[in-house]
Amino acid sequence: MVDADQTFVIVGGGLAGAKAAETLRAEGFTGRVILICDERDHPYERPPLSKGYLLGKDERDSVFVHEPSWYARNDIELHLGQTVDAIDRAARTVRFGDDGTLVHYDRLLLATGAEPRRLDIPGTDLAGVHHLRRLAHADRLKGVLQALGRDNGHLVIAGAGWIGLEVAAAAREYGAEVTVVEPEATPLYAVLGPEVGGLFAELHREHGVRFHFGARLTEIVGQDGMVLAARTDTGEEHPAHDVLAAIGAAPRVALAEAAGLELADRAHGGGIVVDERLRTSDPHVYAAGDVASFPLALFDTRLRVEHWANALNGGPAAARAMLDQDVTYDRVPYFFTDQYDLGMEYSGWAPPGSYDEVVIRGDVGKREFIAFWVREGRVLAGMNVNVWDVTEPIQRLIRSRTPVDTEALADPHVSLESLVA
Known part of the structure; x- marks a missing residue:
């Protein structure tokens, strides 16, 4: 039974974590709720980072899940810019990475999300190499795209997935020159297959994007710390002032792995194994959002879904399960995009x-x-x-x-x- 003396800790201040905290209060939980976020910004939604906010159509404040005062009003103990570096499952504590503070939990939710995969090639330390995952990344990239558009600069994008294509569309709207390098034969191949992925290639070509399919970046060439060009394994060299690595994201499982929680294999997307109640191999620990690998009987498989709707719905589902409510998380995967x-x-x-x-x-x-x-x-x-x-x-x-x-x-x-x- 859940009672008012219990402490629920949420590690991860993204949409899943913030919506879980909101749901705990909405469902009447009166115990301590501690939300730990390793970013200094309040919890925010990620889709605008490659869509409206990046394009300058949405204000920065519009991305936040709640206004800053909401957390205090709802007695949510929000720790910004803090990391957790260890879980002691026997003692039921988490340890803060900055000062070693131990916090007890009765139930723990891991909503640690994912992180962008890195290009393992020479030149990634140059100033003009970018990723897009966090609000700080979007802040920086927005200025980069504005400058590229103003100066007729070139952006090379590694990867023709959702982030790569959405940034390509934004860059073209700013007026930048864009080349996308993708190892598959069409954009979005792993999701849409060749039949429909090709339609997105046509869309972007109509707007001036150049594609180089069947290739990977092998080196980013620079001078005085700045990007000059990007080379591929097919011998091409593309002029570039900036490079975006958009080659996917990896679940942030280091904390769970160190704690001995069961992890999914790569064939199922990696991540933390959870059951239909989003409960991990430890009955006091739950996981939701990008990091969770959940069973989906509808497709007779186990999935890890990195999209907005999974965080939006998974966080509340995990919160209700932590409250011992009857929960079966079986949402049909859903996502959306806007390009041009x-x-x-x-x-x-x-x-x-x-x-x-x-x-x-x-x-x-x-x-x-x-x-x-x-x-x-x-x-x-x-x-x-x-x-x-x-x-x-x-x-x-x-x-x-x-x-x-x-x-x-x-x-x-x-x-x-x-x-x-």
Whole structure:
């Protein structure tokens, strides 16, 4: 039983951690809530960092999950700029890394998130090499893109995933020259496959982005500490004033690993293994957000999802589980993007090799369509491009797990609702 004398500690001040703290109070928990964030900024949402805030369309304050005074008003003990360097599971304590302070917990939530993967090549110590994960990164990159646009400068991006493409779009809107280097044959290959990934290449080419597929960066060339060019394993050399490494993110599991918690293998995305209640191998420790690898019976697999919706929903689910409520975390993976005049929402999970065909409903040429990834008639995932208010029926189709008529699925005159068993 949970009582008012208990202390719940949350390590990680991102969206998952902040929403977990909010949920604990909303559900009536009156004990201590301690939220530890290794950044000096208050907890914030990450999508604007590569979208509205980076483009200068959203104010900096708009990214924060709560206004600063919210934490004191709700008796949340917020520790900014603090790290936890050890968990003692037997004593149920966490240790602050700066001064060694020990804090007892009755329940612990690890929402430590992920960190950008680094390029392991010469030249990454140059001043013009960037990552985008934190608000401080976005602050810096925003100024870089403005300067590149003003001076007709060149940005080379390693990686054609979501971050790479969103920054490419922002850079072009500022007027910078952009080259994207990607080892796969199309953008977003691991998520969308070649059939739909190619549409994003066309979109960006129309806006002046140059792609170099089937290649990796091997060296960043500089002089006097500044970037001059980026070289690839195919012998190309691209002029560059700045380079963005956008080659994915790795779950921050060092704290959990040192504490002896079970970790997922790389095939399942790594991360901390949790059950359907987001509980780790230690019944007093939970994990949520980018760092958690959770079972998803819908796809008969275990997933680690790095997107906004997983943090938004996972943090509250973990908080309720910590309060001994009946929780089953089985959300359909969901994410969205905005690039130029294209807005998109994606639901489901359909990596290359998992589907038989891609069914298109609508007009691809006008970029107003829905794509469905289908296996044996069963919808595994759906992506709506500039078509709105269809996420719910798409997710119902995915959850139904029953075959549908693919001709009807492709026909925009047949309602999606009518296809759900």
